[in-house]
Amino acid sequence: MLLEDILAEYIYHCKAKGFTPKTMLNKRQEYKQFMKYLIDKRAVSELESITVHELRA
8 A cells, every 4th residue: 555545544534533733734744754754765655565674764
């Protein structure tokens, strides 16, 4: 599953839980930065490709 799809599902989940707009903005920014790092620096674009090494880096 692509990271963009995972982010979209997570954002939907957070909205359904009733998170405030400010919290949603913060979460969206944090995860977009993390996704950009994974895609640009670690060449990972799918959830299944993430390893412990990528998370620790």
